[in-house]
Amino acid sequence: MRGRLYGRGALFDVEPAGLVARLVGLRPYAHQAEKAEHAAGPPLLVLAGGRGLGKSAVLAELLDAYTERLRKGEPRKRTPMALIDCEDEQFARPPHEESPESWSPVWQALLVVAEQLTEPVKAAGQLTFPRLTAGLVAVRASDWSGRSDSDRIRRELTRILLLNERRTHFSLAGRWAAKVASKVIAAASGGGPFVAATVEATLEALSEGFTSHKELKPATWYRGYPNAGGNAKRGLLLLAGNFRAGGTSREHAERWLVRALLADLAEAYAGLGSHLRRLGRPIVLFDNAGGGPGPGLLDAVLRDRADGVVDQVVCVATVRGTRHPVLRDAVRHGLPEVTRATRWEPGSSPSSRALLVPLSPLSPDDTLHMVGAICDDVEVPPRLPHATHRLTGGNPLGIVLLATAARRHPDRAASLGRLLTAEVMVEEDRADDGRPAYAELLSRLVPADRLDELTVLAAAHDHDSAVALAHAQLPDDFGSSGVRSLRVRLAEEGLAAQPGQFVGDPFVRTLLLLRLHHRHADHVKWREVHETLIRHYTQDDSRPAHARYRLHHELALGDTAGAVAHLRDTFPTLDTHAWLDTLRFLASAPYFHAHDAEGRDTDGHGDRRTAIALGRTDAGQQPPEGVDAALHLRIRRLLHAVWQVTDPLVLPDPRVCGRLEFELLQLSDLRPAGGALLFATSRTWPRDALAGRPLRIPADDGSDEGEDEGEGNGHGNRHGDGEG
Numbered sequence: 001m002r003g004r005l006y007g008r009g010a011l012f013d014v015e016p017a018g019l020v021a022r023l024v025g026l027r028p029y030a031h032q033a034e035k036a037e038h039a040a041g042p043p044l045l046v047l048a049g050g051r052g053l054g055k056s057a058v059l060a061e062l063l064d065a066y067t068e069r070l071r072k073g074e075p076r077k078r079t080p081m082a083l084i085d086c087e088d089e090q091f092a093r094p095p096h097e098e099s100p101e102s103w104s105p106v107w108q109a110l111l112v113v114a115e116q117l118t119e120p121v122k123a124a125g126q127l128t129f130p131r132l133t134a135g136l137v138a139v140r141a142s143d144w145s146g147r148s149d150s151d152r153i154r155r156e157l158t159r160i161l162l163l164n165e166r167r168t169h170f171s172l173a174g175r176w177a178a179k180v181a182s183k184v185i186a187a188a189s190g191g192g193p194f195v196a197a198t199v200e201a202t203l204e205a206l207s208e209g210f211t212s213h214k215e216l217k218p219a220t221w222y223r224g225y226p227n228a229g230g231n232a233k234r235g236l237l238l239l240a241g242n243f244r245a246g247g248t249s250r251e252h253a254e255r256w257l258v259r260a261l262l263a264d265l266a267e268a269y270a271g272l273g274s275h276l277r278r279l280g281r282p283i284v285l286f287d288n289a290g291g292g293p294g295p296g297l298l299d300a301v302l303r304d305r306a307d308g309v310v311d312q313v314v315c316v317a318t319v320r321g322t323r324h325p326v327l328r329d330a331v332r333h334g335l336p337e338v339t340r341a342t343r344w345e346p347g348s349s350p351s352s353r354a355l356l357v358p359l360s361p362l363s364p365d366d367t368l369h370m371v372g373a374i375c376d377d378v379e380v381p382p383r384l385p386h387a388t389h390r391l392t393g394g395n396p397l398g399i400v401l402l403a404t405a406a407r408r409h410p411d412r413a414a415s416l417g418r419l420l421t422a423e424v425m426v427e428e429d430r431a432d433d434g435r436p437a438y439a440e441l442l443s444r445l446v447p448a449d450r451l452d453e454l455t456v457l458a459a460a461h462d463h464d465s466a467v468a469l470a471h472a473q474l475p476d477d478f479g480s481s482g483v484r485s486l487r488v489r490l491a492e493e494g495l496a497a498q499p500g501q502f503v504g505d506p507f508v509r510t511l512l513l514l515r516l517h518h519r520h521a522d523h524v525k526w527r528e529v530h531e532t533l534i535r536h537y538t539q540d541d542s543r544p545a546h547a548r549y550r551l552h553h554e555l556a557l558g559d560t561a562g563a564v565a566h567l568r569d570t571f572p573t574l575d576t577h578a579w580l581d582t583l584r585f586l587a588s589a590p591y592f593h594a595h596d597a598e599g600r601d602t603d604g605h606g607d608r609r610t611a612i613a614l615g616r617t618d619a620g621q622q623p624p625e626g627v628d629a630a631l632h633l634r635i636r637r638l639l640h641a642v643w644q645v646t647d648p649l650v651l652p653d654p655r656v657c658g659r660l661e662f663e664l665l666q667l668s669d670l671r672p673a674g675g676a677l678l679f680a681t682s683r684t685w686p687r688d689a690l691a692g693r694p695l696r697i698p699a700d701d702g703s704d705e706g707e708d709e710g711e712g713n714g715h716g717n718r719h720g721d722g723e724g
Contacts, residue, residue: 005054005061006366006396008359010339012065019045019338019357020062023314024079026280028065031078031122033279042281043344043355044301044315046289046330048322050494050505051445052397053359055318059083059285062316066283068122079280080127080265082116084109086292101244102143105293106254106300110261111136113284114163117265124278127268129163130206131221131260136160137184137202138195138236139243139253145194150185157181164206180205199236221263225256251296258300262311269312281314289317290324290492298326299350306350321494322358330354361394364692370396374403380413383651386692391416391648392507397444401426405437417649420514438514445508447493450486453478455519457486458512459529459556460502461549468536473529500585510648513590523592530556548585555589560639568627568635571667576674580681580697587642613641613656631670638663645689657686 005012011020014027017034021027023045025036036042047055066078084091086109094103114129121127137160144153161177180202187201207220222228225235243253265282286294294317301315319327329351331344335358344355362370367389371380384406392398404426405412405419412418420441425434434440446454456473460466466483474482487497490504498504503512517526530553537550551563563586570579591609611617615637623632641660645652664682668675680698688695 004064005057006370007362007394008054008058008061008335010335011058012061013339016340019342020065022342024066024280024283026066026079028062031068031279036281037342038344041305041310041312042314043331043342043346044298044305044317044353046298046327046354046356047316047318047359048320048356048494049359050320052395052441053361054396055359056085056287057396058359059287059316059318062283062285066280077119077121079278080117080119080121080282081285082113082283083285083287084112084293085287086290086294086297087288088292091292096143099143101246102140102240104243104250104254104296106296107136107139107243107257109293109297110257111160111163114261114264115159117282117284118163121278126166127265127282128166129261129264131264132257133160133164134199134202134206134222134232134236135239135257135260136163138199138240139257141195141198142240142244144198153185154178154181157184161205195240196233196237199233199240203232203236221260251299254296255300255303258297259304259309262301262304262309262313265313266311281312283314283316286315286317288319290319290321294319295324295326298354302326302350302353305353306346306348321492322356323491327351327354327356330356332356332358334358335360361392362389362396362399363394364389367392367394367399370399371403371406374400375407375410378407378410380406380410381651383690383692384413386690387416387648387651388692390692390694391510393505395445395507398441398507401437401441415650417514420511420649421518436518438511438518442508442511442515445511446495447489450489451515453482453486454503455512455516456525456529457483458503458509458516459533459553461500462497462502463487465533465536465549466502469529469532472532473525506648510590514649517590517592526592527557530554548582551586552589555586555643556591558592560636564632564636564639565624567639568632571631571635571671576671576677577697579674580677583639583642584646584695584697587639587646589643591643591647607644607650609640609644609647610653610656613637613644613659615659634663634666638667642685642695645686646695652689652692654690657689660689661686 009018011018012028014021014029017027021034022037023042025034026032027034047058049055060083063081063083066081067075068078070076086105090112091105091108094100110132114132117127118129137157140156140160144156158177158181161180165176183205184198184201187197203220220232222232222235222239223230225238227238228235239253239256242249244250269278269282286297288294289298298315298317301311301313305311322332329347329349331346331352331354333343333355337343338355338357342355346352364386368385371385371388388399388402392402401424402416402419405422405424408424409419409422412422420438421436423434424437424440426440442451453470453474456469457466460469463480463483466487467480470478470480470483487502490496495503495505495508501509503509516529517523519525533553534550534557537546537553540546547566551566554560554562567579567583567586570582574582591607608617615633618633618637621633621636623629637659641656641663644650644656645660661682664678664685668678668682671678677698684698685695
């Protein structure tokens with residue numbers, strides 16, 4: 001791996017060979033053979049995960065790993081390769097409005113894939129696709145029937161026929177295809193049925209001198225089509241008819257077209273002639289294969305392999321989430337598990353022919369190296385990489401965007417909140433000045449058609465609270481059914497809900513809450529959302545969880561009195577572990593310092609949590625009558641300390657971490673029964689905060705081991721102010 005990616009060595013390692021080299025049989029970045037695994041045929045490799053984890057970047061790196069640059073800068077592939085994005089616009093609709101019966105996303109994808117596979121390859125002859133050519137022409141012929149625009153027909157037909165033209169330095173590209181196209185058009189323009197005449201002329205062209213003698217057999221491959229009776233022309237006409245019929249008949253025809261592509265590739269690798277001394281298996285890459293032609297292509301490959309149709313093509317696909325229906329029985333292994341061995345054995349179902357590997361988030365060390373590489377000549381705070389990893393959870397896209405913002409705005413690098421509200425330009429040739437980093441990230445991390453709804457529902461904790469928000473803040477036709485539909489959509493995207501949070505991914509939730517606060521200059525929607533949830537949880541305040549959630553949202557609006565009183569009054573009686581979990585959960589509330597109705601600071605001091613945590617405001621505080629004043633102030637300082645050091649959008653202050661340790665130590669003397677746990681926590685939490693880890697509650701024996709991850713986990717549950 002040439003340093004473009006981090007944390008993906010299991011795929012691209014050379015010594016010893018990583019997964020890619022073992023599947024392809026060719027070392028990445030070199031024209032050197034590697035022993036290929038699974039001689040009977042490789043698995044269909046599926047890289048899975050949510051948005052921003054670098055799935056597309058892995059495919060781009062894979063393409064680069066098997067492409068070399070010649071002296072004049074021209075690319076030359078080391079093995080036949082093709083890469084398509086299944087969500088690309090060219091696969092969304094037919095090129096002409098009148099073409100729906102003779103076109104599909106799968107048809108278009110096969111054409112584009114084959115075009116890329118015909119490109120020159122190092123030390124090997126060019127691939128041709130006679131079977132696929134005949135099938136693609138047969139399907140499209142019905143759209144050409146009766147058309148007067150012969151130039152359009154000629155262009156489309158020539159493009160398909162080029163898949164079967166072997167070009168050399170001594171022949172003009174397209175000469176054979178143009179000649180055959182003229183012959184086909186002339187033959188089809190006679191008095192007979194257009195489709196039949198087109199198919200017959202195409203078969204004759206593929207068999208009569210325009211291609212090598214070896215390709216005579218592939219040209220008659222369609223004799224084996226069901227009910228063809230050994231007649232290739234009839235087989236192609238049946239294929240075209242099934243395609244036009246749509247539904248399952250079209251799916252059947254598309255499977256045969258996919259099989260034709262794979263059969264042409266198998267033919268090219270069947271002999272060892274002077275043109276076909278090939279190292280490595282051919283590679284076909286399907287990005288975003290959950291949409292467009294992706295499911296049809298994956299299903300066709302998997303079903304044929306399950307039916308015993310052998311091929312040696314390395315297919316690599318990316319999907320969002322890990323539960324796509326086409327991959328129901330896929331063999332699943334984590335990235336570390338496939339580092340040195342594939343560990344794949346297919347079962348009886350077609351989907352078991354796939355190997356699904358979720359891409360894991362990057363480690364803190366990977367984040368450190370990425371931030372350092374991007375901010376190479378810019379001085380940034382030393383804790384920025386750890387804070388970046390804590391916020392993003394190791395999401396590569398988030399790390400890159402934050403590091404890019406820090407490089408452009410080093411004066412803001414002490415606050416991730418300020419970096420996220422700073423403008424960034426991902427594409428340097430873009431004419432405008434960019435947009436806020438959080439907006440750029442959200443445009444890539446969540447479904448664009450549901451951004452407004454998610455911005456509101458990000459504050460919800462479960463279905464009921466999300467429905468309460470939907471009724472109060474979203475259009476009337478959204479309701480509970482809209483909440484359920486969105487929850488399913490998020491799960492499909494790899495953003496499933498977690499206990500205590502409607503939007504399960506802490507990083508995405510933080511970005512959505514940041515957008516909610518900055519949606520209006522007076523922050524009115526921010527207040528309305530949290531006030532709605534306060535009312536929702538006040539209706540049944542007798543339930544402990546409801547009381548915690550109510551206090552959480554009061555804290556989000558800057559009202560700390562209730563949280564301090566609750567923690568103070570329950571400290572002597574509540575189980576110590578539960579009390580610490582409550583403290584951690586309450587302090588996970590999103591923080592914004594006081595603003596007036598126009599969005600201006602009311603005190604001009606910004607984030608006041610540090611001053612409160614360090615006791616600088618104690619003199620101006622008057623604890624309520626009848627309470628232990630010392631305990632009240634200590635709890636107040638402790639709450640603000642935890643609130644500051646765990647805020648994912650500000651760097652933890654070492655002074656506040658020291659105060660956090662001190663306050664917990666003092667509290668340990670006040671609770672003999674829970675003193676050991678409080679003492680252990682006083683040591684664990686400051687270290688976790690400074691290292692950018694979620695706060696762990698140690699084991700009850702006072703050791704440093706163990707971790708509780710209940711609904712009160714404070715990791716990433718809120719966001720900081722863009723000015724904090």
